[in-house]
Amino acid sequence: MSILVIAEHDNEEIKASTNNVVTAATNLEGDIHVLVAGSNCSGAKDQAAKISGVAKVLVADSPEYEHCLAENIADLIVAISADYSHILSPATTNGKNYMPRVSALLDVAQISDITAIESSDTFERPIYAGNCIATVQNSDTKKVITVRTTAFDAAQNDGSAEVVDLQESHNLGISEFIKEEIAESDRPELTSADVIISGGRGMQNGDNFKILESVADKLGAAIGASRAAVDSGFVPNDYQVGQTGKIVAPNLYIAVGISGAIQHLAGMKDSKVIVAINKDEDAPIFQVADYGLVADLFTAVPELDAKL
Amino acid sequence: MKILVPIKRVVDYNVKVRPKADESGVDLNNVKMAINPFCEIAVEEAVRLKEGGTATEIIAVTVGSSASQEQLRTALALGADRAILVETDIEVEPLAIAKLLKGVVEKESPDLVILGKQAIDGDNNQTSQMLAALTGYAQATFASELKIEGEKALVTREVDGGLQTISVNLPCIVSTDLRLNEPRYASLPNIMKAKQKPLDVIEAVSLGVDIEPRNKTLKVSPPPVREAGIIVETVDDLVDKLKNEAKVIT
Numbered sequence A: 001m002s003i004l005v006i007a008e009h010d011n012e013e014i015k016a017s018t019n020n021v022v023t024a025a026t027n028l029e030g031d032i033h034v035l036v037a038g039s040n041c042s043g044a045k046d047q048a049a050k051i052s053g054v055a056k057v058l059v060a061d062s063p064e065y066e067h068c069l070a071e072n073i074a075d076l077i078v079a080i081s082a083d084y085s086h087i088l089s090p091a092t093t094n095g096k097n098y099m100p101r102v103s104a105l106l107d108v109a110q111i112s113d114i115t116a117i118e119s120s121d122t123f124e125r126p127i128y129a130g131n132c133i134a135t136v137q138n139s140d141t142k143k144v145i146t147v148r149t150t151a152f153d154a155a156q157n158d159g160s161a162e163v164v165d166l167q168e169s170h171n172l173g174i175s176e177f178i179k180e181e182i183a184e185s186d187r188p189e190l191t192s193a194d195v196i197i198s199g200g201r202g203m204q205n206g207d208n209f210k211i212l213e214s215v216a217d218k219l220g221a222a223i224g225a226s227r228a229a230v231d232s233g234f235v236p237n238d239y240q241v242g243q244t245g246k247i248v249a250p251n252l253y254i255a256v257g258i259s260g261a262i263q264h265l266a267g268m269k270d271s272k273v274i275v276a277i278n279k280d281e282d283a284p285i286f287q288v289a290d291y292g293l294v295a296d297l298f299t300a301v302p303e304l305d306a307k308l
Numbered sequence B: 001m002k003i004l005v006p007i008k009r010v011v012d013y014n015v016k017v018r019p020k021a022d023e024s025g026v027d028l029n030n031v032k033m034a035i036n037p038f039c040e041i042a043v044e045e046a047v048r049l050k051e052g053g054t055a056t057e058i059i060a061v062t063v064g065s066s067a068s069q070e071q072l073r074t075a076l077a078l079g080a081d082r083a084i085l086v087e088t089d090i091e092v093e094p095l096a097i098a099k100l101l102k103g104v105v106e107k108e109s110p111d112l113v114i115l116g117k118q119a120i121d122g123d124n125n126q127t128s129q130m131l132a133a134l135t136g137y138a139q140a141t142f143a144s145e146l147k148i149e150g151e152k153a154l155v156t157r158e159v160d161g162g163l164q165t166i167s168v169n170l171p172c173i174v175s176t177d178l179r180l181n182e183p184r185y186a187s188l189p190n191i192m193k194a195k196q197k198p199l200d201v202i203e204a205v206s207l208g209v210d211i212e213p214r215n216k217t218l219k220v221s222p223p224p225v226r227e228a229g230i231i232v233e234t235v236d237d238l239v240d241k242l243k244n245e246a247k248v249i250t
């Protein structure tokens, strides 16, 4: 049997998280097929065909898949699921949205957010905000899995897979896309950035994030935030790093004015090097930081900026 | 409009949970239990819809052992009208919970089901989507704004790139994200009143669905520990370490 990977893309481009999931899939036995479901998605299709290790790309190019509405995507995946032993998607907000729907329609359990594959039925996944790692064995005939992308390297792009057009139309007509507000940014995406600088409640307001931006410009970094900074309206929701936000694992994570609550640590403690800048020497963030600087961020960050 | 709010009893979010020494499971001895924070947000949203005149009745429901009655009482104190415990001592998985909730949905015929996007114990983020699949209803997950407009719900969702707004037919399943609202605290008089509100107990087996676990936990281990770091005295030191020791900047 083969393995089906559901691509994350914006119709024009494949997101790096797809490449991470393909790498995860190479730990299983079987050909790897990638499903690109979208509308006017030939750009994404071409890129998917180049991902190393992929044997076949299935394309469902139709208006009802344009916005990745869970109802339509789930029906599509179920319709083509017969030949697959494993169905994997990245644990992005899209994957988290449609995959459990797929599982329930197939009457199988889902294994969420896996970080390691031990065998075809046994997986590791973090629970309790990453304070415990569970090893779970699944007894269903088909495995439906979401993958924590930071746990697997991204597959290269030097392949050339066969491309097959699907004639599958699934439009349940019970949900409708209205609009989206997607932040346009020249910065790298949080989940695939090499360097991240994040601000917390200590930033005091959104304007002050400018001092982080200047450092980010020099380091080619993405900007993240704690829940408190997002809740307070300093920055938009897509900046949130943590148990219930984005999971990141860059080479360098700089936490500025962030105390280091369990829920925040859950999103960043697998970073290679962690730097914390906080004026409270007892802040829990220092317990995970490789380099801690006890200082007022409003003097330390501009100084850091000047010295880079 | 009738609203069903499924909730879950979980370890309090302030507790740092550890595996048992023999790695056979999670050490839950004497830890503080609470209503899952996302479920609290779900209850609050339902209460606001009732206060705003959109909803007429709020039913809180949970699947679990009899200890979960405590969390149902919390939901009642926050403003739910009545509660249902679907009782079982098996550790039920999201798929089983969704099947049991489907049974409750069939009995109660709610116009709207609001539940938390994830429980902070298993961090699965599955139940609402599975319930939507089983009932055939539309799903609006990770909601940060919810408006009822006639026969539809207009829901703004928190997605990786920002915000997405969708319109779904009622009845539908909504899962809450953190910024949907800020839940109130239950007042003492409301906690007292909650004790008088109806709480029905039904046996999970009476719903006639397969709730046997499909996932077997082989072990629960601690995450890799990070080696202790150092405190640097100055920004110069920091830059030097990052360049020459960690080599993460140039």
Ligand SMILES: Cc1cc2nc3c(=O)[nH]c(=O)nc-3n(C[C@H](O)[C@H](O)[C@H](O)COP(=O)(O)OP(=O)(O)OC[C@H]3O[C@@H](n4cnc5c(N)ncnc54)[C@H](O)[C@@H]3O)c2cc1C
Residues within 6 Å of the ligand: A199, A200, A201, A202, A203, A225, A226, A227, A228, A229, A240, A241, A242, A243, A244, A245, A246, A256, A257, A258, A259, A260, A261, A262, A263, A264, A267, A277, A278, A279, A280, A283, A295, A296, A297, A298, B013, B037, B038, B120
């Ligand atoms: C269900 C649930 C889910 C959650 N999910 C997440 C999540 O995904 N991500 C997340 O981040 N949080 C999450 N949280 C929230 C989490 O518990 C914390 O409340 C939050 O992370 C705190 O953010 P903070 O560190 O910015 O704020 P605080 O804890 O208030 O810390 C601010 C820090 O800034 C420092 N500071 C202040 N001024 C300065 C200054 N001038 N210079 C230097 N330092 C300064 C202070 O010393 C302090 O340590 C969640 C909570 C719950 C209940």
